[in-house]
Every structure is written in C-alpha cells, then in structure tokens.
Amino acid sequence: MFRITPVDGGVCVVDGIYASGVNAGLKKDGLDLGFIRSEKEMDVVYLFTTNKFQAAPIKYVLRKEIKKTNFILANSKNANAMTGEEGIKDIEDILSFLNTKIKTSGAIMSSTGVIGVRLDKEKIKKGIEKFDFNERDSHKFAKAIMTTDKFPKEISFEVEGNFGKFKIGGVAKGAGMINPAMATMLCFITTDANVPANEMKEILSEINEVTFNAISVDGDTSTNDSVFLMTTRDGDYEKEAFREALKQVMQKLALDIVRDGEGATKVVAFVVTGAKNKKEAKIVGKNLTNSLLVKTALFGEDPNWGRIAATIGASGVECDENKLRIAFENVVVYDRGKIIFDEETERKAHEVMKRKEFKIYVDLGIADGAYTAYGCDLSYEYIKINAEYRT
C-alpha cells in the first residue's frame, strides 16, 4: 500500500537539487539555457532516440558512458545535431568552461531546436556566467528548454507507504517532431528513491514504452529525443510504488506534450484491443495517431470512421472486417461487419468529438493484444508553425 500525493517543486522536489534558467541570447527573449544541479552525485540512466543520426549531446553521453552526474546543462533553439565531431568538441569546450564556474562531475549537455547548425558557444558561455547555481526554480528550467511549446511541462509527487517515502519530479519539453521511437524530446526526472541500480533502466524502459513511446504529434522522430532518470538515493524504495509514481510522472508529461502538440486542439486516446499481439496493437495505434486523414477528421469533428477502418486495413496487421469494432467513447459505429451509422449515431459520435479529450475504441477481435496510443488533431496552426518555423 502506498499513497501518491502531488506536490510542488518539479525536478527540485528532491532535497539538494537546484535548477534554473536564463536568457543566453539564443532566443531573442525568454529563457533559453537552463541547468539541473545536485549537491551529491546522482545515479543516472537514459533512453535515447532510435534515429540513426543521434545528435552530438547524445553521442557525447554514450561515448563517456556516463553513469553518475551532478549537473545537466540544457539549451533550446539549437539541437546540435548533424554537426559531426565539431558538435561534440563544442560540448567539451562548453562543459570545461562550466567547470571553471562550478565544480561538476559527469556533466551532461542536452539540446533541442534547429538541426544542422553549430552551437553559438560564446552566447552559451555568457549565459553560464548569468547562472545563480543556488536557485531552486524548476519552472525556469522547464521554460528554458521550450521551443514551439506553448506551456512548460512539470510534475512532482511525494510517495509514502509502509516501506517509507520518496519524492519524484520531472520536466519535459516537446511539441513538434514528436513520434518517439525510444523516448521523446528532452525529459528530466529526478528522485531520491533508493532504486537498485540494476532495476533503474529496466523500469524506465518499461514505463517509457506505454507513455512517451505511445504518443505522436506528427510522426516525425527527432535526432535528440532523450529521457533522463536521476536519483540521489536519499529516500526509501518499493518497486510497485516507484513504478506507479514514475508512470504517473511520465504519463502526465507525455500527455502534456500531446496537449501542447503543434496546433493541436484535441487529445485523443486510441484504445486498441483484440489484436494478434501487443506489437500489432501498437502498430494500429501508432498508425491511427499518424494518419493525416484521421487527424484532419478529428480536427473537423467528423466521425468519419471509414478513415479509421482504412488506416487499420493499410497497417499490415492481421484484421478482418467481420471481427472489427469501432466506437467513439460509448458510441459504436461499426460492429463486426455491420455499419451502425444512422443519423442519430452520427450525431452522438459528433458530440463526443466536440470534447477536448476523448477515446476512440478499436477492437480487432483477433486475439488479446492491446495498446493505447495518444495523438492529436492536425490543424491549420500546425502548418503555420512548421511552414514558418525557421525562415
């Protein structure tokens, strides 16, 4: 038995953890450079993008095989991706400058923004000089890593049970190029839970699969996707409590990313059941979140279930139109070969679609594979943001 209570603090919910953000001049105004710092070294595990062109910050962490850290430096506006060896040298140069300001060990840099442009080291160094390393403002850090995000994404909990207690908090960013194939654009989670070292990565991967890996905004997988889980080990631990708390943290942050999906007006959960296996259920879910015709129907609040059926049929999974069921919340529109779509049903389904958040149920009726994928609609605003992002 355990109780999970929302509290303030974000990544600074954990004792001895500091965070903040400044304007380093990468953005015209607004915060663009932030840090998370820990008084003691933390154990860290991470999940990175499956994109073959991993960004320099990811290559750096993998090359150094970082397992303990007391400092994370993160910037927005520039992804430091496709920058080759020079991109990695830029990180080394910046981190050694940082070390003249504050003693770090296993420092990690994390970047997000435009791909294919070298970092402006001078601006970042000037930004570092502005840091107040004793600030504890998770909110400023969350803002400093925003790109096209409209709101910062933060959450923190205190967890108590017979085993004792621990704290956990997370910050994430992401609004576009979101179709995580391993993790998503920058997520930092701190805890003091005394997680056994050998369980940390396994639990993170397991929860990631049903949270960040379950969301899509635009079907594009970034070069920079990263999730970091760090612990000071000052608190207590129980596996079930920790899994549940981590899931609530990651679920909240993942859904916030969909809610903030570029141009999104709706968040839709595609609850897929009855697939041949979990893998096929996931394929269906991901295909539904990525179909332009499904996404535009969501935007138009049009219960055009034919587009959902066509997407399932095109996905390559085992399916049969005489076994398939489709429902908008509790409004069944197609039931194992029968079209249940008179005017009354259409009106009810349309009512469901007017909501900001709702579920679409797809049962394939083949076996018991299940997966829930989270997506959003595709609006004029998405085009505006992405046709005008750079130039």
Add this chain to the structure above:
Amino acid sequence: MFRITPVDGGVCVVDGIYASGVNAGLKKDGLDLGFIRSEKEMDVVYLFTTNKFQAAPIKYVLRKEIKKTNFILANSKNANAMTGEEGIKDIEDILSFLNTKIKTSGAIMSSTGVIGVRLDKEKIKKGIEKFDFNERDSHKFAKAIMTTDKFPKEISFEVEGNFGKFKIGGVAKGAGMINPAMATMLCFITTDANVPANEMKEILSEINEVTFNAISVDGDTSTNDSVFLMTTRDGDYEKEAFREALKQVMQKLALDIVRDGEGATKVVAFVVTGAKNKKEAKIVGKNLTNSLLVKTALFGEDPNWGRIAATIGASGVECDENKLRIAFENVVVYDRGKIIFDEETERKAHEVMKRKEFKIYVDLGIADGAYTAYGCDLSYEYIKINAEYRT
C-alpha cells in the same frame, strides 16, 4: 526503334472503345457515373490495393476471377468499402440491371468516395438509364470518377516502329488517400497492343512500382486503389515500345495525381541514390514524401535540410552522417559530414524551392540502391479539404 506521339482520345484512342459519364444524383451536380465499353471482349489485368479491407468492387472482381471484359462501370462519391457481403450483392444487382440495357460480359464495377456507406442503387440505375452507349467521350468518363480532384487526368499515345503500331490511353483519378501500396485510386488503361497474355501483368507490375507506387499525397493507403490494363489486341506489339509507352502513360497520370494532391502547391521528386539496396532507397523516398515536417518546410519554401536528415535517420535504413549528401537541385547543402549552408547557399536553395516542381537529391553513399519518390507539400488547403470533406 519506335516513336511515341501524343494524340487525343484518352481511353477512346483505341478503335471500338466507347466511354462517357452522366450525373446520377450521387453528387449534387457534375458527372458522377461513367462507363468504358468495348465492341469486343478485352483481356484485362489489374493491380489492387494492399489494404486488408479491400472494397466490395475489388472483392467482386477477385471472386469472379475476371480475365476478359467488355464493360467498366465506375462511380464517384461512394467507395462501397466496409460494406461486407451486402456491398457485393449491390454490385451484382446493379450489373444485372445494366445487362437489361446492354449486353455485357465480364462487367466490372469500380467505385471511389466515402468509405462505410451503402451504394444508392436506385440513383445508379437511373444514371445507367441516361447512358448513351455509343458516345466516345473519355473526358466525360474522367470527370465522372473525380472526387476532390480539381482536374481530370487523361493521356493517350500512338506508338509506331518497325514492328508496326499500337495505341494506348489512360484515365486516372485521385487527390487524397494517396499512398498506393499496390496501385492507386482508379486508373483505367486501354490499348490495342497485342501483348502476350503472360507478359501483361508482369509489365504492368514493373511499371507500377516506379510510377503509382512512387507517389504519395498524404501517406494514407486507400481501400479502393485499382489499376486496370485492357487490350483489344487489334494492334501490333513490341515489348520495349510497349513498356516505354505504358511507362509514359502511368508516369503522367501518377504525377497528375500528385500535382492535384489535396491542397498541393508543389510537386517534389526525392531522388534517392547510394542506398544499401533498392528497398532501402524506396523506404527513404517514401518516408521523405510522408514526413509532415518535410512537407510543411516545402510549403514554407524553407530549405530546412535538417528535417530531411532527421527523416532519413528515423527511417531505419543503413546510413552514416559522414557519407550522406543532400542537395536542392544543384545546390548542395550537406556534404558527407560538412554543413554547407551559409547565407548564399540558403538563398540559392530557397530560390529552387520557389519553383512549382523541383528535385531534392539524397545520396546515402553506402551502395548503389536507387529510387525516386514523388510527393507534394502540405498546405492549409489540405486541412480545409479533409476537415470538411464529409460533414
């Protein structure tokens, strides 16, 4: 040696072939029901969608194993898909009514439009009564099968050489739900070439792979994609001449579909070379045509090559940033690890992107796999068309 000369006529370029279209009341106004009729039985081969939920008209043809036909009936506005056995019975009923008006053999019905709604048989029968079976107006047929298409798609050639001569003509429709995995939304090709029966399907498949299968408007694969190739065998034949003429017919119609892509303002050829093999080159090409971030950058005329790189890296193929080259026509922006993207290069690349049609070259530098995929940009108009298509 042979000469391919464009001529008028569309599918009626071949002697003894009739075609027309009428308004049957499926659309408020405009043509919505058409036919192609031949005086003599034609050999027919076809390629259908790989979507598992094949529409009733496709199931009908496959079930009857039709190999010879003298009549094609086609309607727009309703795809007769996800309609189960009743959808097939509707076709049987309509075709037997047709047979009371004109004697047909191996008649085929072909449908396009909304998925999941039963055909209005009475309207279609009234439309059939309006047919003038002796009209030879390919243009009216092409118009009758349009849905969100803005223009009809037709082409015809006369081919002459030492071997003699033959004629070939085609009509296609399609503007949305275009990511053919076998063929695309409704294409009808007639010829009098005396193609050996055992070569017909093989040649059609081969040409289809580099024409219709190479295009994408929105990454959504329809339930109704169909390409029909029919011959009266009244003309002559030479394999090379026929392959080339068929390729020109299918290439023209496929590119017309992209040019007419819902909301498209640009047609872009992604010329992929240097991949591990042809399959991986195709994966890269198709992923580039389907990436929302690449498509919106095209619309914004933004030479944001980082999005192209990210899409390649996410596609799962073998690639290496030190071997990759990317160019907008002759403007190289990234060359095997080096970013070549100063202000001058950006300006030149932007100039290229202002054109209505241009090429983006991607060389993976791994081996010699090559494929060219054709796509279009993603504009506000796409959203408008698809958010408002039905309701």
